[in-house]
Amino acid sequence: MAIEALRPPEDAPPPTKAVYDGFAYFQGKIVPFAEANVSIGTHALNYGTACFEGIRGYWNAEQNEIYLLKLAEHYQRFLKSTALLKIKLDESVEQLCELTREVVRRDGYHTDVYVRPLAYKASAMIKVDLHSPEDAVAIFAMPMGAYSRIDGLRVTISSWRRVSDNSIPARAKITGAYINTALATEDANAAGYDDCLMLTEDGHIAEGSAANFFMIQGRTLVTPPVTDDILVGITRAAVMQLAADVELDVVERSIDRTEVYQADEAFLCGTGVQVAPIVEVDGRAVGSGRPGTTTLRLQEAYFRAVRGNDPRYRQWCTPVYGGMPRIT
Ligand SMILES: Cc1ncc(COP(=O)(O)O)c(C=O)c1O
Numbered sequence: 271m272a273i274e275a276l277r278p279p280e281d282a283p284p285p286t287k288a289v290y291d292g293f294a295y296f297q298g299k300i301v302p303f304a305e306a307n308v309s310i311g312t313h314a315l316n317y318g319t320a321c322f323e324g325i326r327g328y329w330n331a332e333q334n335e336i337y338l339l340k341l342a343e344h345y346q347r348f349l350k351s352t353a354l355l356k357i358k359l360d361e362s363v364e365q366l367c368e369l370t371r372e373v374v375r376r377d378g379y380h381t382d383v384y385v386r387p388l389a390y391k392a393s394a395m396i397k398v399d400l401h402s403p404e405d406a407v408a409i410f411a412m413p414m415g416a417y418s419r420i421d422g423l424r425v426t427i428s429s430w431r432r433v434s435d436n437s438i439p440a441r442a443k444i445t446g447a448y449i450n451t452a453l454a455t456e457d458a459n460a461a462g463y464d465d466c467l468m469l470t471e472d473g474h475i476a477e478g479s480a481a482n483f484f485m486i487q488g489r490t491l492v493t494p495p496v497t498d499d500i501l502v503g504i505t506r507a508a509v510m511q512l513a514a515d516v517e518l519d520v521v522e523r524s525i526d527r528t529e530v531y532q533a534d535e536a537f538l539c540g541t542g543v544q545v546a547p548i549v550e551v552d553g554r555a556v557g558s559g560r561p562g563t564t565t566l567r568l569q570e571a572y573f574r575a576v577r578g579n580d581p582r583y584r585q586w587c588t589p590v591y592g593g594m595p596r597i598t
Pocket residue numbers: 324451477478479480481482500501502503504505506539540541542
């Protein structure tokens with residue numbers, strides 16, 4: 271199959287399109303999205319006390335199916351984020367997976383989708399702590415195509431540092447922490463870049479604004495360790511698994527800023543960006559200045575796997591409309 275057929279359809283809606291129709295899991299029921307509303311007093315809205323996930327579902331036209339990618343893994347991370355914020359949910363990983371399938375099924379989408387689970391401090395109260403407010407969970411989905419370009423990103427090193435583990439832990443997907451992402455992305459885009467890389471407080475590469483970072487040196491794939499203020503990405507783990515298919519060793523270690531300038535290849539990966547080659551950093555070409563050949567092989571392997579077209583990785587894919595749910 272040609273790589274073009276594996277990529278998200280170009281006519282897929284842009285990620286910024288608002289969702290006003292469809293359904294949501296809200297207050298223990300599946301309701302029309304338009305009815306899933308909260309008060310302006312909501313703790314999470316006022317203080318950023320919520321955590322979330324982003325899960326892609328890939329439409330496979332031949333199989334008439336949407337495959338939710340690494341569904342259980344996302345909810346396992348979700349429950350780790352909720353534990354950090356002392357959010358107690360009644361729903362188990364298995365139930366959240368099943369509810370997600372049900373929401374997308376009710377939506378009836380026949381396109382690539384993005385699922386947003388959100389666990390939040392729901393009480394309307396003025397008190398900044400974690401144990402006082404009541405907790406709630408919601409799940410909704412929307413159509414989504416490419417989130418950012420996958421044909422070569424021009425990035426800058428952000429002057430905003432990545433939030434550190436002792437301020438707001440990046441390893442939990444906390445809504446309030448995404449101010450860090452928004453500040454960095456805003457400045458990078460205003461300066462004409464597609465995205466940025468963010469440094470830890472001690473000056474090592476942490477990750478992209480909303481994606482994990484990899485560079486290729488010879489036959490080695492290098493990525494920052496989980497202790498360098500990253501969100502430990504589900505896509506990062508998938509890429510590390512695919513690395514063996516393209517005969518790459520994987521090393522997790524701290525990365526100096528100038529190593530990126532001198533890398534053979536580099537790319538970002540994440541649920542939103544998928545596998546996105548980096549071609550330029552601060553006006554310096556990475557490698558040849560075009561998407562690297564090994565990165566493109568990884569990208570192709572990724573798209574094949576996530577659309578359910580590689581039997582070796584079929585266990586990554588949970589069908590929405592048919593088959594049995596994959597419970598791990
Ligand atoms: C800050 C940040 N880092 C990394 C990632 C990649 O994580 P995942 O592959 O689990 O989507 C994301 C989310 O997409 C993110 O927001």
